[in-house]
Amino acid sequence: MSGQQILDYQRIAKAIDYIQNHFKLQPDLDEVAEFVGLSPAHFQKMFTDWAGTSPKKFLQFISLEHAKNLLKTEKSSLFDTTLETGLSSTSRLHDLFINIEGMSPAEYKNEGKNLKINYSFQESIFGNLIVASTEKGVSYIAFENDKTKAFEDLKQKFPNAEFSSKEDDFQKSALSIFSKDWQNLDKIKLHLKGTDFQLKVWESLLKIPMGKLSTYGDLAENIGNPNAPRAVGTAIGSNPVAFLIPCHRVIQSTGKIGGYMWGSERKQLIIGWESAKIYL
Missing domain, CATH: 3.30.160.70 (Methylated DNA-protein cysteine methyltransferase domain)
Known part of the structure; x- marks a missing residue:
């Protein structure tokens, strides 16, 4: 790393630490940018380049994880969770869950009940x-x-x-x-639980032909988010249906097989088997 890259990395690490420790105050872009000594526009671009997501979205992820942990306890109400997460109203909590988790806070709290x-x-x-x-x-x-x-x-x-x-x-x-x-x-009928983004990625995986491979970048392009290969990778890693939703057909842009939730050796085996099948 160059001296400038090290400095940039230190600033982003400092910003991440600040957001994690102050998320209950819901700091805005200007506040975090000022804390690390950058203009809001410069900080926004630098943070997105290094972290793979915007400062606002990162704050939302941190807030959501805290809210999810609270909702897992029997005694935590939606109102209590809203206050403890630093949000101004239960409607903001609702929007946060709908936009990222694909379900309401109440549905998350009662996840799977009566199912x-x-x-x-x-x-x-x-x-x-x-x-x-x-x-x-x-x-x-x-x-x-x-x-x-x-x-x-x-x-x-x-x-x-x-x-x-x-x-x-x-x-x-x-x-x-x-x-x-x-x-x-x-x-084949599927009943999947996921965010809109996850479902879009999983649907795109189903379109990769048997015996063919794609990359994280190509998949991001296909769903209209060319700058989100990391987010695509995270969604692929959350695939709940092995083999049937063929996340094994996605490799790194370098040609390396890459990781697989159920083992890299199994991924190589499946890819080889599918390649052979199309020539039979």
Whole structure:
């Protein structure tokens, strides 16, 4: 790093630390820029370049995580959470959750309540997995050999749901993708929970043809956010449906395979298997 880059890095680190320690006061752009000795416009650009998101959006993420932790406790009301997060009204809390989390604060607090989920443990050519579905469609698939851990991970996704160990038609339809071609993909029903941005990224993943690869940058371009490859990467890392939503088809722009939630070796295996299938 050059001397200027080190100085810039130190300023951004200082700004991040300031926002994390003062988020309850909801500092605006001018206040944080003044704290690090920059003009608001220069600080906005520098922060976005280094952190991959704007200062305002970063503040929202910090506020949201704090609010989510509060709402996980039984005693915390929406009003209490609003005050503790430093927001001026419950409507601002509502907007924060809707814009980023894709659900209202009340829906988050009661996440999964009255939701009935069937789940089963299955085998595939790429390893053991757990698959879960609601009355609307498949909501979760994950590779995992340890059944106890697999079920615990599922419960963390839907902490208040009612679970039944049962294989249903939605699951059977989804699992058929391991043996049939991807032309029948539109017949598989999904029931996904995510933000608008996450859903847009996951939908874009479904458009990558079998045997083909894309990059994070290309995917960002495809969804109309060319400057958001990092955010796209985060959304891909939150993919709740392994293999069926093909996040394994996304690699780094350098050609490196990159990481995979269920292991880089499995990702390489899947990519190789799909490449071979299209030539059979």
